[in-house]
Amino acid sequence: MDFSLLRHGRLIVAHPDSVPAIEALDPWEHHSKYLAVCRQLAAPAAGAPDLAETGYVPLPGLISAGDAQSISKTLADVLADQGGATGPTDPQEANVTAQADSRIAEMLRSFIPKLITDDIAAAVETALGANFRIDFASLYRSHPMPEKRVSFLWHRDMAPMSQVHLLVYLTGGRERGGTSYMSLADNRRAAARGYHFLPLGKRADSLDDVFGGEPSADVYTPDVAPGDAVLFSAPRILHRGILPTGAARDALLLVFQASPVPWRVEFEDIGVDHLVLPASKNTLHTNPFMPLHPNIAGEIGGVYELPPAWALNSQLTENDP
Numbered sequence: 001m002d003f004s005l006l007r008h009g010r011l012i013v014a015h016p017d018s019v020p021a022i023e024a025l026d027p028w029e030h031h032s033k034y035l036a037v038c039r040q041l042a043a044p045a046a047g048a049p050d051l052a053e054t055g056y057v058p059l060p061g062l063i064s065a066g067d068a069q070s071i072s073k074t075l076a077d078v079l080a081d082q083g084g085a086t087g088p089t090d091p092q093e094a095n096v097t098a099q100a101d102s103r104i105a106e107m108l109r110s111f112i113p114k115l116i117t118d119d120i121a122a123a124v125e126t127a128l129g130a131n132f133r134i135d136f137a138s139l140y141r142s143h144p145m146p147e148k149r150v151s152f153l154w155h156r157d158m159a160p161m162s163q164v165h166l167l168v169y170l171t172g173g174r175e176r177g178g179t180s181y182m183s184l185a186d187n188r189r190a191a192a193r194g195y196h197f198l199p200l201g202k203r204a205d206s207l208d209d210v211f212g213g214e215p216s217a218d219v220y221t222p223d224v225a226p227g228d229a230v231l232f233s234a235p236r237i238l239h240r241g242i243l244p245t246g247a248a249r250d251a252l253l254l255v256f257q258a259s260p261v262p263w264r265v266e267f268e269d270i271g272v273d274h275l276v277l278p279a280s281k282n283t284l285h286t287n288p289f290m291p292l293h294p295n296i297a298g299e300i301g302g303v304y305e306l307p308p309a310w311a312l313n314s315q316l317t318e319n320d321p
C-alpha cells in the first residue's frame with residue numbers, strides 16, 4: 001500500500017487523502033508500515049548495536065545526582081499541589097503521575113538535550129533503522145504497596161514495536177525499588193511458551209513455571225543511583241517494576257517512537273508542551289503519520305487484541321528477523 005506524504009514545515013506527515021486508508025489497517029500493521037516508511041526516508045548512521053541485540057542498555061550516571069535531585073524536586077512540588085506526594089491516590093496503583101504543569105514543561109525544555117545524548121540517539125536509530133521522536137513524557141512517583149500489581153509484574157507494553165523507553169531514576173537505594181529486565185533472547189523463549197502480551201490478570205511475579213526445567217532467564221536488575229538510566233524496548237522485552245519498601249521512588253520516562261525526521265526537528269519546532277498527557281495514551285491506537293500522532297477515534301477503550309506472530313516474537317516488523 002502506498003501512502004502520500006506532505007511536508008509540514010520541517011516535519012513529514014500523511015496527505016489527508018491517505019488518512020482513512022491508514023486508519024483502516026490493523027494497528028500493528030499500520031505502525032509496521034509507518035516504520036518502513038521512516039526507514040525509506042532516512043537511514044541514520046549506525047551506532048552501538050546493544051539495544052538491537054539485547055533489548056536494553058544500562059546507562060549509569062546519565063545525568064548528575066544534582067540534576068536528578070532537581071527534577072525530583074520539580075515532581076515533589078507538582079505532586080504537592082496535585083496530590084500523591086505522600087502516598088498513592090489509587091489503592092490499586094503504586095504509581096502517581098504528575099499532570100501537565102508549566103514547571104514540568106520548563107524542566108523538559110532544559111533537560112531533554114542532556115538526557116538524549118548522541119550515544120543514546122545512535123543506539124535508538126541503530127535498533128530501529130530509522131530516526132525517532134519523543135512521543136510523550138511521564139514524571140512519576142512509585143510508593144510502597146502491600147501487593148504487586150500491573151507494572152510490578154512481568155509484562156510487555158502493548159504498544160507499537162518501534163517504541164523505546166528511556167527510564168531515568170531520580171532517587172536511589174534498594175529500599176526505593178527499581179526495575180528488572182529480561183534479554184531479548186529469553187523474552188523470545190518466554191513468548192514461545194505463551195508468556196508475552198498478557199491481560200493484567202494473567203501477569204506473574206515469577207516466570208519459573210514458564211521456563212520449566214530449562215535454564216532460567218537472564219534477568220538484569222540494576223542497583224540504581226540518582227541519575228542512572230536504562231534504555232529499553234518496552235514492547236519487545238519483558239520487564240517489571242520492583243516495589244519500593246522503605247521510601248518512594250521518583251522517575252522520569254521519555255517514550256520514543258520512529259520518525260521520518262530526527263528527534264531534534266520536532267523538539268525544536270513543536271516544543272514540549274504536548275509531551276505530558278492529560279490521560280494515559282494508547283500508543284498502539286494512534287495515527288503516527290499525523291502531527292502530534294492523535295488517538296484514532298473509536299479504537300481505544302481497553303480492548304485486548306492478540307498481536308500477530310511476528311510481534312509476539314519481538315520483531316520490529318513482519319519483515320524483520
